[in-house]
Amino acid sequence: MHETTIATRTGFQGKLLHVEILEIALADGARATREIIRHPGAAVVLGQLDDGRFVLVRQYRKAVEREMLEAVAGTLNRGEDPVICAHRELSEESGYRARELIPLGSVVPAPGYTDERLHLFYARLHEAQGALHTDADEHVCVVYLTAEEIERDIAAGTIDDAKTLAVWLRYRLWQAQARRNEV
Numbered sequence: 001m002h003e004t005t006i007a008t009r010t011g012f013q014g015k016l017l018h019v020e021i022l023e024i025a026l027a028d029g030a031r032a033t034r035e036i037i038r039h040p041g042a043a044v045v046l047g048q049l050d051d052g053r054f055v056l057v058r059q060y061r062k063a064v065e066r067e068m069l070e071a072v073a074g075t076l077n078r079g080e081d082p083v084i085c086a087h088r089e090l091s092e093e094s095g096y097r098a099r100e101l102i103p104l105g106s107v108v109p110a111p112g113y114t115d116e117r118l119h120l121f122y123a124r125l126h127e128a129q130g131a132l133h134t135d136a137d138e139h140v141c142v143v144y145l146t147a148e149e150i151e152r153d154i155a156a157g158t159i160d161d162a163k164t165l166a167v168w169l170r171y172r173l174w175q176a177q178a179r180r181n182e183v
Helices: 081-092 145-155 164-183
Strands: 004-013 019-024 031-038 042-046 054-061 066-070 072-075 097-107 117-125 140-145
Touching: 019 054, 019 140, 042 081, 042 097, 042 164, 054 072, 054 081, 054 145, 066 164, 081 097, 081 117, 081 140, 097 164, 140 145, 140 164
Parallel strands: 042 117
Antiparallel strands: 004 019, 019 031, 042 054, 042 072, 054 066, 054 140, 097 117
């Protein structure tokens, strides 16, 4: 089931995204075209305060024409370590700093058309919140939810952002494993 790239050309080059159009040979010898969005990847952080509340952000997403409730996340700079990105984005978007940052693995959100990889983290946060330092074209609102509220919103479809669902699932699995290890 391997596909061999025969030729590549640029379909679009933007500030963030690069689209490549690949001519490929399939395993059976047939030829096809693939359009691949090249993305530098991102860090996603599920932050939690000592009182148990989780820190998320609400922001308007033009692609879907609505506000979304999401975990803190941001794009990696070229060659940047995902841990560094996670710390930076957490501070910029929420105003909080991590006392502890725990890697939860990574996911590939849409392998049918992009090479983007999301690096997932859980953060235990310092209680003091600093100022937000978002990009000039980025407007976020910090939202505090309990675990029960997050799961209610997931069940209701209010939280439907894939990266937030992925980091929540990985957090819950990590939490369950930690409880089993305590026994």
